[in-house]
Amino acid sequence: MPTTADNPKCFAEVDDCRILDWSLQALEHNRTEPLGRDQVCFVGGYQIERVQQDYPEFTFRHNADWQNNNILLSLFHAEDLMESGFICMYSDILFTKTIVGDLLASDADISLAVDTGWLARYEHRTDHPPDDAEKVTVRDGQVTSISRDIEQADAYGEFTGVARFTAAGAAQLREHFHRCREAYAGQPWGGPRVFEKAYMIQLFDEMLTQGVPMTHLDTPGGYIEIDTQQDFQYARDYWSSRHQDK
Numbered sequence: 611m612p613t614t615a616d617n618p619k620c621f622a623e624v625d626d627c628r629i630l631d632w633s634l635q636a637l638e639h640n641r642t643e644p645l646g647r648d649q650v651c652f653v654g655g656y657q658i659e660r661v662q663q664d665y666p667e668f669t670f671r672h673n674a675d676w677q678n679n680n681i682l683l684s685l686f687h688a689e690d691l692m693e694s695g696f697i698c699m700y701s702d703i704l705f706t707k708t709i710v711g712d713l714l715a716s717d718a719d720i721s722l723a724v725d726t727g728w729l730a731r732y733e734h735r736t737d738h739p740p741d742d743a744e745k746v747t748v749r750d751g752q753v754t755s756i757s758r759d760i761e762q763a764d765a766y767g768e769f770t771g772v773a774r775f776t777a778a779g780a781a782q783l784r785e786h787f788h789r790c791r792e793a794y795a796g797q798p799w800g801g802p803r804v805f806e807k808a809y810m811i812q813l814f815d816e817m818l819t820q821g822v823p824m825t826h827l828d829t830p831g832g833y834i835e836i837d838t839q840q841d842f843q844y845a846r847d848y849w850s851s852r853h854q855d856k
Contacts, residue, residue, distance in 0.1 A: 613842060618657040620701040622842060625850045629836065630661075632704050637697070639707040640714055651688045654701075682808045686787060692780040700771030704849050706832040709772055718825035719779035722746070722753055722814070727830040728768035737838040744769040744811050746826065753824040756811045767826070769811060770833045786817045 613622050620630040627635075634650070651669045652661055655676025662670055671687040673679065685698060697713060699705075709723045724746055725731075732740045745765035746756045756769055775783055790813065794805040800812050818824060834845045 613839065614656075616657075618654065618660055618701070619836065621657075621660065622836065624704060624836075624842075624845045629702060629704060630665075633699060633701070636705060636707045636710045640710045651691050651696075652701075653684050653687050655684070678806065680803075680807045681810045682787070682813055683806055685810055689784060689787075692775070692784060693777065695774075695776045695780050697772070697774045699773075700835075702836045703771050704834040704836070704845060705770055705772055706829065709770065709827070709829050709832065712827040712829075713772065713774040716774065716825060716827060718823070719776045719782065720817075720822065720824040721774045722756070722824055722826050723770040723772040723833075724748075724753075724767040724826040724828050725770050725831065725833045726767040726828045728765075729762075730831065731834070735840065735844070737840040738835075744771075744809075748826055751825055753814075753818060753826050755818060756815050758811075767828065770829070771835070782817065782822050783813070786820065786822070787813055790816060 613619070620633075621628050623629075624632065637650070648667055648669055650665075651671060652658075652665065653671045653673055654661055655673040658670070658672055661668070669691070671691075673684045673687050676684065681700075697710065705723070713721050713723060728743060728745075729740070732738075732743070740762050742758060743765070744756060744758060745760040745762070746767055746769055747754045747760060747764055748766045790799065791805060796804060796806070799805040799808055800816070814824065834841065834849055836842050836845055
C-alpha cells in the first residue's frame with residue numbers, strides 16, 4: 611500500500627512498464643516464435659479481474675482463497691498445466707532476459723535462478739532485511755538447501771523466484787507436493803505455519819532432503835524483488851529500459 615490499493619502488485623509501473631510486462635518481455639525475448647499469450651498462465655487472487663480485463667488472452671487460474679493460503683498452493687492451482695514442463699515466476703519481481711535464457715539452456719530437470727550479488731541489494735533495504743531472503747546453499751553446481759533460515763554467512767545467493775521444470779522435473783514436483791499434502795494438510799509443516807500457508811521454497815527444500823537434484827543458474831544482480839514501497843522506489847530509481855538488452 612498505497613500502490614496496490616486498487617491494482618494488483620504486478621501492475622505497478624517501473625520505467626513506464628508494468629512489472630508483469632517486464633516478465634513477458636523476458637519470456638518473449640527467448641523464443642524463436644512469438645509467445646502465444648494463451649501459453650501464459652496467470653494464477654491470481656487479489657484483483658485478478660483487473661488482469662483478466664487487460665490480458666484476456668492469458669490462461670487464468672483463480673486462487674479464490676488467496677487470503678487463507680500462500681505461494682505453494684497458489685502455484686498448484688495450475689497443476690493441470692504442468693505436465694509438459696514450465697517456467698514459473700513470482701509476479702512481483704524484475705529480472706533480465708538472460709536469466710530466462712540460461713534456464714532454457716539448462717539440461718537439468720529442475721533449475722533455479724539464483725542471485726549471487728544479493729547482499730549488495732540489501733545494503734539499504736531496511737524494510738525487508740536479509741533474514742527474510744529465500745537463501746540457498748550449493749555444492750558442485752547443485753542446490754543443497756533453500757530456506758529463509760540459512761545464515762547470511764552460509765548463503766551462496768538468493769532464489770529469485772524464477773524456476774524451470776522439464777516434464778520430468780514437473781512430475782517430481784507434483785509427486786512430492788501430494789505426498790506432503792497428504793501427510794501435513796491442516797498441520798504445521800517445517801515450522802509453525804500449516805501446510806496451506808507454506809511457501810514454494812518449503813517444498814523445494816523438502817525435495818532436496820529427499821535427494822531430488824536441483825541445479826542453480828546464477829545472476830550477479832539483474833534482479834529486484836518489489837515487496838515494499840521502499841523496494842518500489844529503488845526499482846524506479848535503478849531499473850530502466852537498458853535491462854531490455856540483458
